[in-house]
Amino acid sequence: MVNRMIQGIIAALGLAALWLLMSGLYKTLIFVLGTLSVLLTIFIVNRMDKVDGHKLGYDIGIFATIKYLVWLMVEIAKSNWAVTKVILSGKKPENNNMFEVPVTQKSEIAQVIFANSITLTPGTVTVESEDDNFIVHALDFAEGDMDALADMDARVSAIETDNAGAVS
Amino acid sequence: MTALDWIVEIASWIAILMGSAFLIIGAIGTLRFPDFWSRVHAVSVTDSAGMLLLTLGMCIQAGFTLITVKLIIIGVFLFITGPTATHAVANAAFVSGFLPKGADKFRRVIKLADKEAKIAKKRKRSPLKGKL
Numbered sequence: 619m620v621n622r623m624i625q626g627i628i629a630a631l632g633l634a635a636l637w638l639l640m641s642g643l644y645k646t647l648i649f650v651l652g653t654l655s656v657l658l659t660i661f662i663v664n665r666m667d668k669v670d671g672h673k674l675g676y677d678i679g680i681f682a683t684i685k686y687l688v689w690l691m692v693e694i695a696k697s698n699w700a701v702t703k704v705i706l707s708g709k710k711p712e713n714n715n716m717f718e719v720p721v722t723q724k725s726e727i728a729q730v731i732f733a734n735s736i737t738l739t740p741g742t743v744t745v746e747s748e749d750d751n752f753i754v755h756a757l758d759f760a761e762g763d764m765d766a767l768a769d770m771d772a773r774v775s776a777i778e779t780d781n782a783g784a785v786s
Numbered sequence: 787m788t789a790l791d792w793i794v795e796i797a798s799w800i801a802i803l804m805g806s807a808f809l810i811i812g813a814i815g816t817l818r819f820p821d822f823w824s825r826v827h828a829v830s831v832t833d834s835a836g837m838l839l840l841t842l843g844m845c846i847q848a849g850f851t852l853i854t855v856k857l858i859i860i861g862v863f864l865f866i867t868g869p870t871a872t873h874a875v876a877n878a879a880f881v882s883g884f885l886p887k888g889a890d891k892f893r894r895v896i897k898l899a900d901k902e903a904k905i906a907k908k909r910k911r912s913p914l915k916g917k918l
Contacts, residue, residue, distance in 0.1 A: 639859075642852050698808070698835040701827060705815035711824050716889040737869035740830040744873050745880045746895060753892060755876065757827040 626664065630656050677725040682777040686731075689773065693739055701740040704758055715759035718751045719767050722775050732774040736767065798846035805839030812836060823886040826876055833868040837861070 633656045641648060704711055719736070723729045733744040736754055742763075746753040756763060787795075808831055815828025841861040848854045881896055 639852065639855050694834050694838075698831055701815070701831050702808070702811050705811055705818065705828060705831070710820055711827075714823055714886050714888075716886055716892060733873065734866065734869040737830065737873050738834055738865075740834060741827055743826055743830070743876045745876045746892075746899075748895065753880070753895065755823055755826070755886065757824055 622664075626660055629663070630660055633659055676727055677779045678727060678731075678777050679779050686773055686777050690735055690738070693735075693770070697739040697741050701757065704741075711757050713759040714755070714757065716745070716753060716755045717759075717764070718748075719754050719764075720751045720771070721747075722771055723778060725778055728774055728778050731777075732771060735770060735774065742767070794846055794849075798843045801839045801843030801846065805836050805841075805843060808832065808836035808839060821886070822879060822884065823876075826872060830869070830872055833864075833872065837864050837868065 634652070637652045637656065641652065721729060721732065723732055729747070733747060733752060736742050736744045736752065741757045743755045744752050745755050754767070812828055812830075812832030815831065816825050819825045819828055838861065841857055841864075845854045845857050845861075848857065880892075881899060883893070883896060885892060
């Protein structure tokens with residue numbers, strides 16, 4: 619119970635900070651409206667928790683995630699260039715392929731990060747998620763693609779903390 | 787204008803022009819590619835490079851102000867929702883049985899998902915009832 623209250627207060631402070639950044643107006647009426655919105659949001663979130671009782675776990679290390687994001691940006695730049703070349707070459711993309719990629723992450727958040735990273739790099743789209751692999755569609759499939767995706771999978775697994783998967 | 791102003795102007799305009807170029811390339815790809823499954827990939831050029839470079843360029847233009855904070859928040863949200871929307875479109879095509887050539891081995895997955903959805907629907911018609 620006390621834990622829940624501390625969580626609520628932290629969430630309220632975060633929401634208030636976000637609201638102050640967004641509005642940039644500091645009048646009494648606006649402050650009152652902002653306070654009311656924050657309280658209403660906390661009330662609704664608290665009430666929604668009774669519906670499923672599903673715990674949201676964030677089992678990822680923050681510095682490892684930042685390091686991964688930097689690496690992801692470089693990958694996005696590379697594959698953007700590859701897809702741009704395909705678009706501007708004037709040829710039909712012929713090596714369309716759909717295949718399965720094994721997933722090794724334990725926590726849900728890391729699996730979501732991996733699936734969204736695949737979709738975010740142009741040329742590959744995550745189509746469906748099964749228990750232990752994703753179905754991925756690639757625009758211009760090459761031999762090394764499976765290795766590149768396995769490398770990305772290992773990197774996402776590396777940002778998980780040790781007790782990942784225990785909560786959910 | 788001082789030298790620093792010039793550097794800021796030039797950097798921001800390079801980012802904005804490159805972002806616009808990627809938007810146009812994405813649009814060309816969407817028009818030129820022959821079928822649904824390749825067009826999905828053309829859109830993701832717009833989604834990633836175009837969006838990121840335009841936001842970056844506008845951030846440099848705005849400098850250290852509240853506008854930059856808002857732009858960064860917009861960028862982070864688009865960074866997460868863009869691929870999610872792409873996935874939703876591709877997944878909708880997949881589940882409705884619209885598969886690319888040579889992917890017929892995945893039909894079993896669709897059937898499985900169909901069965902699961904029916905069971906889940908039967909089990910909880912109204913998931914919120916009695917809980918609020």
